[in-house]
Amino acid sequence: MIGKKIFEEVSAKLSETIANSPAKDVEKNVKAMLGSAFNRMDLVTREEFDIQQQVLIKTRTKLTELEERLARLEGSQPLEQVETSDMPSATENAEQAENTENKAV
Structure with a gap:
């Protein structure tokens, strides 16, 4: 049980760190650029x-x-x-x- 709790804490900390890092901003920007490109391509x-x-x-x-x-x-x-x-x-x-x-x- 203690191992599971530690794993969950580490996972939560990593998720929080990634959410606040520049990597998350890059991910958002890439998604926005791809979404814009797909819209221009008239994809369904x-x-x-x-x-x-x-x-x-x-x-x-x-x-x-x-x-x-x-x-x-x-x-x-x-x-x-x-x-x-x-x-x-x-x-x-x-x-x-x-x-x-x-x-x-």
Whole structure:
């Protein structure tokens, strides 16, 4: 127990000495300089990166679901055919235009 107490006292004294020494000031200055450099580099924090990673995962999942839904809808009767079934086809339109030109001549 006495050895542990002495170790704790020495540790506390060293921490106090380092906290009051120029080394601590140098450490603070280096941290400030690095922080400033990182801010200028437009780096993101790990937390921001993790959040964006989760957003990307959700977006990919949603995209996959929508692609599957679209494939199922395209597998059934396409909406364009349902809506345009009463309209003439492109070849019928061309024939009608040709007939109109022939009548005009």
